[in-house]
Amino acid sequence: MADTNRRIAFICSKGDLDMAYPALIMGWAALGNGIDVTMFFTFWGLDLVTKKRVDRLEIAPVANTSFKMSMMGLPTGNLGIPNIMGIIPGMTAFASWFMKTKMKGLGVPPVREYLQMLSDGGAKMYGCKMTVDMFGIKKEDFLPCIESVVTAGDFMDMTEGSQIIFI
Amino acid sequence: MPTRTIAGKTVTVNDEGFMTNPAEWSKEIAAELAKEEGLPTLTDAHWKVIDYCRQEGTATGKAPTLRQITTGAAITTKDMFALFPKGPAKKVARISGLGKPEGCV
Numbered sequence: 001m002a003d004t005n006r007r008i009a010f011i012c013s014k015g016d017l018d019m020a021y022p023a024l025i026m027g028w029a030a031l032g033n034g035i036d037v038t039m040f041f042t043f044w045g046l047d048l049v050t051k052k053r054v055d056r057l058e059i060a061p062v063a064n065t066s067f068k069m070s071m072m073g074l075p076t077g078n079l080g081i082p083n084i085m086g087i088i089p090g091m092t093a094f095a096s097w098f099m100k101t102k103m104k105g106l107g108v109p110p111v112r113e114y115l116q117m118l119s120d121g122g123a124k125m126y127g128c129k130m131t132v133d134m135f136g137i138k139k140e141d142f143l144p145c146i147e148s149v150v151t152a153g154d155f156m157d158m159t160e161g162s163q164i165i166f167i
Numbered sequence: 168m169p170t171r172t173i174a175g176k177t178v179t180v181n182d183e184g185f186m187t188n189p190a191e192w193s194k195e196i197a198a199e200l201a202k203e204e205g206l207p208t209l210t211d212a213h214w215k216v217i218d219y220c221r222q223e224g225t226a227t228g229k230a231p232t233l234r235q236i237t238t239g240a241a242i243t244t245k246d247m248f249a250l251f252p253k254g255p256a257k258k259v260a261r262i263s264g265l266g267k268p269e270g271c272v
Binding site for chain 1: 233234243244245248252253254255256257268271272
């Protein structure tokens with residue numbers, strides 16, 4: 001085995017339910033292949049690692065061009081959910097419930113549990129200092145998987161030689 | 168399909184070194200493969216996981232994923248990474264004479 005291990009770092013900048021999973025799934029796959037994983041949560045990505053938000057991540061059908069009615073098993077081909085319908089109260093909640101149900105059916109754990117799995121598997125997770133200051137987030141607001149809050153410069157230092165994926 | 172001799176027995180393996188016929192597996196082979204994976208001795212805790220994977224592999228024809236192991240064999244993720252460092256599910260699948268685990272979780 002090589003002396004230096006392969007390393008991957010994820011920058012998670014989105015807080016939507018559908019954008020939470022790419023880093024979790026790829027990070028878990030990386031750990032499963034013996035690759036070191038670092039995750040940096042910035043801007044809306046901090047929603048993924050704050051106690052108040054993690055279980056309430058949502059996906060909005062409005063302005064989401066990939067959101068087709070056929071996803072719900074309707075024989076509607078490429079017909080999207082009309083934006084006018086997407087603004088009806090409850091549509092975002094419905095879409096989020098729908099995605100969570102689908103994920104559960106595939107045996108994919110919820111975001112909170114997934115993060116714990118990654119943390120247990122050795123992934124290092126950090127919050128972005130600038131955004132934390134801007135949003136006024138405190139240490140106790142974070143899930144225990146967050147090791148510390150670091151600057152973008154610190155992140156660059158700790159990911160030297162890593163492949164970096166921005167989400 | 169290439170073959171190789173492990174612990175005195177000739178078995179078929181794929182390009183990645185995973186055994187292709189689980190029926191050719193033995194405990195001696197497991198011990199030998201474990202050494203190749205950087206595990207000089209297999210403890211009871213290792214065997215508990217290997218036994219579970221063998222059982223699942225025989226029943227389903229597929230190597231269980233890491234999450235399937237942690238939920239099915241009642242072992243924590245932390246312990247799995249401690250027992251089989253750097254890619255636990257893949258490592259235990261190879262030691263158990265099964266194919267590479269498929270699936271993202």
